[in-house]
Amino acid sequence: MELLKNKILNEGEVYEGNILKVDCFLNHQIDCVFLSEVGKEFHRLFKGMGVNKVLTIEASGIAIGAFVAQEFECPLVFAKKTKTKNIAGDVYTTPVESFTHGTTYDIMISKRFLGEGDKVLIVDDFLAVGNALRGLIKLVKDSGAELVGCGTVIEKGYQHGGDKLRDEGIKVESLAIVESMNHETGEIIFR
Amino acid sequence: MELLKNKILNEGEVYEGNILKVDCFLNHQIDCVFLSEVGKEFHRLFKGMGVNKVLTIEASGIAIGAFVAQEFECPLVFAKKTKTKNIAGDVYTTPVESFTHGTTYDIMISKRFLGEGDKVLIVDDFLAVGNALRGLIKLVKDSGAELVGCGTVIEKGYQHGGDKLRDEGIKVESLAIVESMNHETGEIIFR
Numbered sequence: 001m002e003l004l005k006n007k008i009l010n011e012g013e014v015y016e017g018n019i020l021k022v023d024c025f026l027n028h029q030i031d032c033v034f035l036s037e038v039g040k041e042f043h044r045l046f047k048g049m050g051v052n053k054v055l056t057i058e059a060s061g062i063a064i065g066a067f068v069a070q071e072f073e074c075p076l077v078f079a080k081k082t083k084t085k086n087i088a089g090d091v092y093t094t095p096v097e098s099f100t101h102g103t104t105y106d107i108m109i110s111k112r113f114l115g116e117g118d119k120v121l122i123v124d125d126f127l128a129v130g131n132a133l134r135g136l137i138k139l140v141k142d143s144g145a146e147l148v149g150c151g152t153v154i155e156k157g158y159q160h161g162g163d164k165l166r167d168e169g170i171k172v173e174s175l176a177i178v179e180s181m182n183h184e185t186g187e188i189i190f191r
Numbered sequence: 192m193e194l195l196k197n198k199i200l201n202e203g204e205v206y207e208g209n210i211l212k213v214d215c216f217l218n219h220q221i222d223c224v225f226l227s228e229v230g231k232e233f234h235r236l237f238k239g240m241g242v243n244k245v246l247t248i249e250a251s252g253i254a255i256g257a258f259v260a261q262e263f264e265c266p267l268v269f270a271k272k273t274k275t276k277n278i279a280g281d282v283y284t285t286p287v288e289s290f291t292h293g294t295t296y297d298i299m300i301s302k303r304f305l306g307e308g309d310k311v312l313i314v315d316d317f318l319a320v321g322n323a324l325r326g327l328i329k330l331v332k333d334s335g336a337e338l339v340g341c342g343t344v345i346e347k348g349y350q351h352g353g354d355k356l357r358d359e360g361i362k363v364e365s366l367a368i369v370e371s372m373n374h375e376t377g378e379i380i381f382r
Contacts, residue, residue: 029304030267032260059249063257063267069223076221076254113220 001041001175004153005190007034008176014183018156026153027060027125032067038175039067042123042151045173046072049148050119053077055140057107057132060125064153068123077114079107079136092142096135099128099159107135111143118145127152127174130161137170154178157191192232192366195344196381198225199367205374209347217344218251218316223258229366230258233314233342236364237263240339241310244268246331248298248323251316255344259314268305270298270327283333287326290319290350298326302334309336318343318365321352328361345369348382 013021025031051072056065057079069076082105093108114120122136133150140147149171155162157177165172177191204212216222242263247256248270260267273296284299305311313327324341331338340362346353348368356363368382 023301024303025266028268028271028301030257030260030269032257032267033264035257036261059253059269059271062250062253066221066223066226066254066257067261069221070227070258073224075216076223077219078221078250080219080250110214110219112215 001038003034003037004176007031008154008178009188012188014181014186014188016183018159018181019183020154020156020178020181020188022154026064030063032063035063035067038064038153039069039071041175042068042121042173043071045151046121046149046171049121051121051148053114053118053120053145055079055109055114055120055122055136056124057081057136061123064125065123068121068151072121075113077109079109079139081105081107092139094135094138094142097131099131107132107139109139109143114139114143114145116144118143119148120145121148122150124150124152125154127155127162127172128159130165133161133165133172149173151175192229194225194228195367198222199345199369200379203379205372205377205379207374209350209372210374211345211347211369211372211379213345217255221254223254226254226258229255229344230260230262232366233259233312233364234262236342237312237340237362240312242312242339244305244309244311244336246270246300246305246311246313246327247315248272248327252314255316256314259312259342263312266304268300270300270330272296272298283330285326285329285333288322290322298323298330300330300334305330305334305336307335309334310339311336312339313341315341315343316345318346318353318363319350321356324352324356324363340364342366 054069090111091108155174155177179191245260256267281302282299346365346368370382
């Protein structure tokens with residue numbers, strides 16, 4: 001998606017430790033006019049496949065998921081990272097290791113919102129080693145729903161999480177795949 | 192907003208401890224077609240006031256904020272509840288006491304995304320005692336931005352947080368104000 005690549009080149013910042021900072025338009029301040037276009041692009045990539053539920057994970061995935069679900073005219077469900085008083089009853093849950101933060105957290109979805117008959121498109125902001133996506137995929141499988149595929153806005157190609165998922169037969173579409181970054185020069189090369 | 196009141200009556204559930212559960216359409220599973228209408232309604236209520244930034248708090252506020260910001264064609268910024276590696280540099284921060292969970296947490300916004308010249312509309316899913324809104328209002332004031340007003344989807348009128356803010360001269364618009372709930376009968380009465 002050229003619009004995204006241009007935004008990454010113009011507004012993204014590269015930091016030591018393989019950090020690509022795009023919090024000015026994607027995950028802290030959010031450019032909603034741009035995200036509308038992201039929603040339309042994912043709709044183009046996954047339309048005609050019967051998607052009737054979009055699944056993501058809090059917090060950065062929610063705005064993206066909202067615009068994707070708007071295009072599919074279907075509900076968005078977001079997995080929660082912490083147990084709250086307001087989730088009653090049974091949940092699907094699985095641990096996810098955070099590569100970025102070096103911690104493990106549990107994600108959970110109420111069983112009322114995912115199950116047989118659902119055809120699920122998973123979306124998220126970043127795909128690196130793929131731990132968050134694998135956690136979400138496990139919840140989809142545990143629930144008896146059908147996974148249509150995964151859409152991520154930015155994939156860090158050099159961490160190969162997306163390649164491994166594709167090798168396993170999962171349809172993974174990323175709107176930009178970063179092949180390499182150099183924090184000294186700020187250079188970003190796309191696949 | 193009649194559409195919202197009908198959804199609360201048809202899909203909401205009342206639990207002991209003043210809990211109104213609307214996680215089937217507002218804050219776990221999200222009805223994005225409905226939230227588009229919520230975005231349009233807040234635009235109607237706050238248009239012509241120069242709003243150039245929508246502010247909310249993770250996680251439940253994000254989807255609502257996204258559809259509001261889409262209508263205003265302006266950025267959404269969401270306050271984070273936890274410090275992450277990816278927020279570098281200076282932040283505006285303040286503690287918020289959670290009435291629901293009985294805990295206190297810090298919220299923060301990068302100073303890069305809020306400041307003088309911004310005319311801010313704060314949105315959130317619920318307004319009860321108003322602690323989260325007050326935290327967000329403090330961040331707006333600390334940043335030198337101008338507060339246009341606050342829009343919440345559901346206000347628990349019997350907890351009077353909204354009334355106190357209005358008494359202080361802040362424009363607070365809630366799309367439904369619950370005056371009383373009865374967890375034994377399930378009855379919900381709107382103001």
